[in-house]
Amino acid sequence: MTAPTAASAGAPVLDAPPMTNDLFLRACRGEIVERPPVWMMRQAGRYLPEYRAVRAKSDFLTMCRTPELATEVTLQPIDIVGTDAAIIFSDILVIPEAMGMHLVMEESVGPQFPVPVRSLEAVRQLRTPDPEVELRYVLDALRMTRGALGGRVPLIGFAGAPWTLAAYMIEGKGTKQFSVAKKMLFQQPETAHALLARLADAVGEYLVAQVKAGAQALQLFESWAGSLGPQEFRTFALPYLSRAAAIARTAGVPLIVFAPGASWALELLAESTGADVIGVDWHIEAADARRRLAPHGVSMQGNLDPCLLYAPPDIVRARTLEMLEGFGGQRHIANLGHGILPDTPVESAKAFVDTVKSWRSPATAR
Amino acid sequence: MTAPTAASAGAPVLDAPPMTNDLFLRACRGEIVERPPVWMMRQAGRYLPEYRAVRAKSDFLTMCRTPELATEVTLQPIDIVGTDAAIIFSDILVIPEAMGMHLVMEESVGPQFPVPVRSLEAVRQLRTPDPEVELRYVLDALRMTRGALGGRVPLIGFAGAPWTLAAYMIEGKGTKQFSVAKKMLFQQPETAHALLARLADAVGEYLVAQVKAGAQALQLFESWAGSLGPQEFRTFALPYLSRAAAIARTAGVPLIVFAPGASWALELLAESTGADVIGVDWHIEAADARRRLAPHGVSMQGNLDPCLLYAPPDIVRARTLEMLEGFGGQRHIANLGHGILPDTPVESAKAFVDTVKSWRSPATAR
Numbered sequence: 022m023t024a025p026t027a028a029s030a031g032a033p034v035l036d037a038p039p040m041t042n043d044l045f046l047r048a049c050r051g052e053i054v055e056r057p058p059v060w061m062m063r064q065a066g067r068y069l070p071e072y073r074a075v076r077a078k079s080d081f082l083t084m085c086r087t088p089e090l091a092t093e094v095t096l097q098p099i100d101i102v103g104t105d106a107a108i109i110f111s112d113i114l115v116i117p118e119a120m121g122m123h124l125v126m127e128e129s130v131g132p133q134f135p136v137p138v139r140s141l142e143a144v145r146q147l148r149t150p151d152p153e154v155e156l157r158y159v160l161d162a163l164r165m166t167r168g169a170l171g172g173r174v175p176l177i178g179f180a181g182a183p184w185t186l187a188a189y190m191i192e193g194k195g196t197k198q199f200s201v202a203k204k205m206l207f208q209q210p211e212t213a214h215a216l217l218a219r220l221a222d223a224v225g226e227y228l229v230a231q232v233k234a235g236a237q238a239l240q241l242f243e244s245w246a247g248s249l250g251p252q253e254f255r256t257f258a259l260p261y262l263s264r265a266a267a268i269a270r271t272a273g274v275p276l277i278v279f280a281p282g283a284s285w286a287l288e289l290l291a292e293s294t295g296a297d298v299i300g301v302d303w304h305i306e307a308a309d310a311r312r313r314l315a316p317h318g319v320s321m322q323g324n325l326d327p328c329l330l331y332a333p334p335d336i337v338r339a340r341t342l343e344m345l346e347g348f349g350g351q352r353h354i355a356n357l358g359h360g361i362l363p364d365t366p367v368e369s370a371k372a373f374v375d376t377v378k379s380w381r382s383p384a385t386a387r
Numbered sequence: 388m389t390a391p392t393a394a395s396a397g398a399p400v401l402d403a404p405p406m407t408n409d410l411f412l413r414a415c416r417g418e419i420v421e422r423p424p425v426w427m428m429r430q431a432g433r434y435l436p437e438y439r440a441v442r443a444k445s446d447f448l449t450m451c452r453t454p455e456l457a458t459e460v461t462l463q464p465i466d467i468v469g470t471d472a473a474i475i476f477s478d479i480l481v482i483p484e485a486m487g488m489h490l491v492m493e494e495s496v497g498p499q500f501p502v503p504v505r506s507l508e509a510v511r512q513l514r515t516p517d518p519e520v521e522l523r524y525v526l527d528a529l530r531m532t533r534g535a536l537g538g539r540v541p542l543i544g545f546a547g548a549p550w551t552l553a554a555y556m557i558e559g560k561g562t563k564q565f566s567v568a569k570k571m572l573f574q575q576p577e578t579a580h581a582l583l584a585r586l587a588d589a590v591g592e593y594l595v596a597q598v599k600a601g602a603q604a605l606q607l608f609e610s611w612a613g614s615l616g617p618q619e620f621r622t623f624a625l626p627y628l629s630r631a632a633a634i635a636r637t638a639g640v641p642l643i644v645f646a647p648g649a650s651w652a653l654e655l656l657a658e659s660t661g662a663d664v665i666g667v668d669w670h671i672e673a674a675d676a677r678r679r680l681a682p683h684g685v686s687m688q689g690n691l692d693p694c695l696l697y698a699p700p701d702i703v704r705a706r707t708l709e710m711l712e713g714f715g716g717q718r719h720i721a722n723l724g725h726g727i728l729p730d731t732p733v734e735s736a737k738a739f740v741d742t743v744k745s746w747r748s749p750a751t752a753r
Contacts, residue, residue, distance in 0.1 A: 197563065200694055200728055207698035250669045250692045250724070252706075285650065285671060303616045305651060326616045328566055332573035340618075358616070362566055 037235070038172035045106040045175050048354050049238055049275030049297050051320055057345065057353040058105035059377035060177075061370065062279075063360030064098040065110045068367060071097050081126050085111050091162035092169055099174055101367070102374050106175050106238070109166060109231075111159050113181030113242055116223055117190050119155035120147040130194065137193030139205065141212045150223055152230035160234035167235030178236030180228050182243035182280075183220035183261035184254075187213065189245075199248040206257055213257060221261040225268025232272035239269050240277040240300070247282020254286060259293055266294040277322055281359060284310075291317035298322050303358025307347025321348060324358035330369040337369050341376040350382030403601070404538035411472040411541050414720050415604055415641030415663050417686055423711065423719040424471035425743035426543075427736065428645075429726030430464035431476045434733060437463050447492050451477050457528035458535055465540055467733070468740050472541050472604070475532060475597075477525050479547030479608055482589055483556050485521035486513040496560070503559030505571065507578045516589055518596035526600035533601030544602030546594050548609035548646075549586035549627035550620075553579065555611075565614040572623055579623060587627040591634025598638035605635050606643040606666070613648020620652060625659055632660040643688055647725060650676075657683035664688050669724025673713025687714060690724035696735040703735050707742040716748030 040046070045058035066072055072094050075084065084090045091110040098104050114132050118124040125133045138144060150156060167176050181189075189195070191202040191213075205213050228239050241262065249258055262278065269276055278290050279300025291299050291314055301310040301323035314321055329340050345355065355377040361370060406412070411424035432438055438460050441450065450456045457476040464470050480498050484490040491499045504510060516522060533542050547555075555561065557568040557579075571579050594605050607628065615624055628644065635642055644656050645666025657665050657680055667676040667689035680687055695706050711721065721743040727736060 198694075198728070200697075200730075203692075203694035204697040207695060207702065247670070251672050253692070283670075285675075304613070304649075306617050309651075326569075326619070328564075328569035329573060331566075331570040336573065362564070364566075 037167065040172045040175065042105055042174045045354060046237060046275060048320055048352065049277070051297070051318070051352050053351060054382055056380050056382050057348070057350060057355045057377060059355040059374050060104040060106040060108065061098070061102075061357050061361045061373070062108075064102065064104055064108065064370075065094045066361055067363035068361055068365040068370065069097055069101060070367070071101060081112075082124070085115065086158045088158060088162040088165045091159075092166045095162070095166045095176075096169060099170070102370050103378070104174070104374060106177055107166065107170060108177040108179060108240070109159070109163050109236065111162070111179070113179070113186065113244065114189060115156060115159060116150065116180060116220070116227060117186055119150035119152075119227075120219075120223060122147075122190060132189070133194045134190060135193065137201075138187075138190045138216060139201075139212075141209070141215060144212060144216045144219065147216075147219060149219070150227070152227045156227060156230070160230055163231055163234040163236055167237075175237040176235060177238045177240055177277075178228065178231030178234075179240040179242060180224045180231075180265070182241050182246075182258070182278075183217045183224055183265055184249070184258035185243050185245045186220050186224070187216050188248060190216065199245060203248065203253070206253060217257060217261040218264075221264040222268070224265040228265070228269035229272045232274050236274065238275045238277065239272070240279060241266060241269070241294075241296075243278070243280035243283070245282075246280035246286065249283075251285065254283060255289075259286075259289065262290075263293045263295075266296060270295055277354075279322070287313050288317060291319045298354060300324075300356075301358065303327075307344045311348055320352040320354060322354040322356050324356065325373065327357045327359050327362050327365065330357075330361065330365045330373060332369070334369060334372040337372040338376045341373050342380065345377065345380050350380075403533065406538045406541065408471055408540050411720060412603060412641060414718065415643070415686055417663070417684070417718050419717060420748060422746050422748050423714070423716060423721045423743060425721040425740050426470040426472040426474065427464070427468075427723050427727045427739070428474075430468065430470055430474065430736075431460045432727060433729035434727055434731040434736065435463055435467060436733070437467060447478075448490070451481065452524045454524060454528040454531045457525075458532045461528070461532045461542075462535060465536070468736050469744070470540070470740060472543055473532065473536060474543040474545060474606070475525065475529050475602070477528070477545070479545070479552065479610065480555060481522060481525060482516065482546060482586070482593060483552055485516035485518075485593075486585070486589060488513075488556060498555070499560045500556060501559065503567075504553075504556045504582060505567075505578075507575070507581060510578060510582045510585065513582075513585060515585070516593070518593045522593060522596070526596055529597055529600040529602055533603075541603040542601060543604045543606055543643075544594060544597030544600075545606040545608060546590045546597075546631070548607050548624070548644075549583045549590060549631060550615070550624035551609050551611045552586050552590070553582050554614060556582065565611060569614065569619070572619060583623060583627040584630075587630040588634070590631040594631070594635035595638045598640050602640065604641040604643065605638070606645060607632060607635070607660075607662075609644070609646035609649070611648075612646035612652070615649075617651065620649060621655075625652075625655065628656075629659045629661075632662060636661055643720075645688070653679050654683060657685045664720060666690075666722075667724065669693070673710050677714055677719075686718040686720060688720040688722050690722070691739065693723045693725050693728050693731065696723075696727065696731045696739060698735070700735060700738040703738040704742045707739050708746065711743065711746050716746075
């Protein structure tokens with residue numbers, strides 16, 4: 022393990038070594054590439070035996086909070102699967118925790134907030150987090166990982182988007198319908214807006230801090246976009262996602278926005294968030310996403326159904342090739358259309374990554 | 388409670404009284420109406436105190452299996468909320484049970500099959516159900532309800548679509564990602580196709596039997612449409628949904644197909660299933676659905692977000708009016724975009740229904 026690289030405050034890491042593989046950053050910026058870069062959401066995860074070995078000795082939150090462990094598992098997929106980017110091992114719920122909420126991670130139930138936020142008073146009691154204080158452990162993990170990577174591949178930082186975090190904070194846990202959170206939108210809209218505004222600033226500042234600590238690109242996860250219909254999405258999700266994105270963009274690195282379950286909103290996200298890259302989930306065919314997003318001058322990231330990695334390797338390869346051709350080879354970052362599943366065979370993950378890496382993009386941009 | 392009306396085998400109920408309110412059937416057939424008819428998915432449900440009173444004395448499956456109880460709760464929303472159609476109280480999982488699977492309904496967990504179907508051998512061991520034998524209790528409930536309705540409003544029968552039933556049968560329970568069921572699609576596609584083919588026939592025959600027992604319209608619920616991407620939906624869901632629909636259509640009553648979570652497939656469903664009505668979930672705006680489906684000459688059903696019924700009555704009214712205007716007033720059956728939630732205030736359900744009933748459609752078809 023390499024010692025942490027200190028990031029100079031307010032600017033990207035200045036003494037960092039040059040990138041040996043900057044394909045991911047070039048694709049984010051829409052430059053012509055020889056092939057799409059590839060990484061996988063949740064690539065540092067339970068499908069890797071090496072991850073499970075670390076996890077066997079520490080619980081999930083301890084791994085998040087211990088920079089050495091977070092760095093170790095962040096690097097695993099780079100070494101084992103050979104992805105073109107690293108994403109820091111962390112969780113979207115670190116922000117609500119940094120705002121003062123008690124977070125409990127129970128193996129079988131998933132993350133829970135035993136005391137949810139359900140009133141304006143509860144919103145007022147939330148702390149405005151200072152990333153270098155309450156979230157220092159994430160920033161330390163970024164600094165350490167950036168150093169350990171030594172320029173091999175770029176490092177991605179991330180955060181949950183305001184509506185997604187608010188939904189968790191109001192519900193207190195993950196649910197299928199988010200009916201408690203949605204009830205607040207309809208019964209106490211001013212409480213919801215107050216919470217969302219607090220979150221937009223906290224998320225934006227946290228992302229900027231991640232860049233100062235060494236993140237070379239950022240991803241905003243609006244994981245529960247699909248819980249809102251178009252009108253509520255425009256009222257309660259998009260303005261705060263855009264506000265967090267606007268703050269994050271001041272850090273000057275590429276920004277990816279991913280809103281799974283809201284394929285209808287692809288164009289809207291491209292127009293409203295100023296993102297360099299729009300994530301595409303597996304509910305939409307690659308060629309459709311490309312046709313819809315091409316006029317907006319953004320890059321795209323996605324979108325193989327993670328369940329396809331259960332298929333035999335020849336089918337994984339065939340479907341990956343179809344996806345690559347659908348996106349057309351430029352302004353595309355190959356990825357899954359959702360996080361990789363814990364029982365995915367490592368061989369299938371490699372077949373996916375290797376198929377992308379042996380493919381060649383048509384030389385002309387679309 | 389009126390005595391059951393015997394249905395003549397092979398034909399609709401011949402001695403049934405004339406309909407006093409046939410608005411729903413006219414809208415299904417695309418006839419010009421003075422206003423859209425209105426009903427709500429799961430309208431016989433826990434939001435009604437009168438339902439909870441019945442439920443307090445009998446468990447869910449006993450209610451399904453006891454025609455007197457099923458009839459009683461089927462009629463409740465007609466009397467209490469004033470909807471323009473009744474839908475028989477039952478469950479989509481009665482078909483797997485009729486095929487020989489042991490169904491357990493546990494309050495906190497939801498329905499479960501302790502012995503799921505995961506091999507070709509298990510598919511072969513499934514029984515081909517005779518609706519008048521294994522599902523006689525549903526048909527008796529339909530006969531009894533049709534008699535008790537006395538022509539006040541039409542009676543809708545329903546079934547789960549093959550992929551949705553297969554997903555439950557393979558998983559053994561509801562899940563968020565259906566990764567076990569999807570794994571079968573990629574690892575044992577022949578087993579999946581064999582199961583789906585058996586289900587398509589069973590579902591189709593069951594729907595025909597429901598019409599013989601008095602159902603005046605049918606709805607096919609592809610409740611887990613959203614678990615499949617476009618390519619898998621076309622391979623594993625649509626062909627079997629269409630086959631079940633084709634059998635059901637021989638019964639000669641209007642057919643509604645509802646595939647929540649697959650808004651991308653609206654046109655495909657209209658083209659492929661021959662349905663008279665396509666259900667629209669709340670992820671899409673009414674005017675968009677109308678624009679996309681208008682060329683296909685089908686009616687539409689939906690689509691207020693059930694969570695909107697948490698809002699104060701004036702907002703329920705305003706949003707219902709927006710929805711009615713979006714659909715345009717013809718070829719539209721007003722409904723929610725998903726089942727009504729258990730903690731919905733009855734007053735809000737009434738505000739929704741009353742708003743539709745006091746609205747007037749523009750006289751001209753779109």
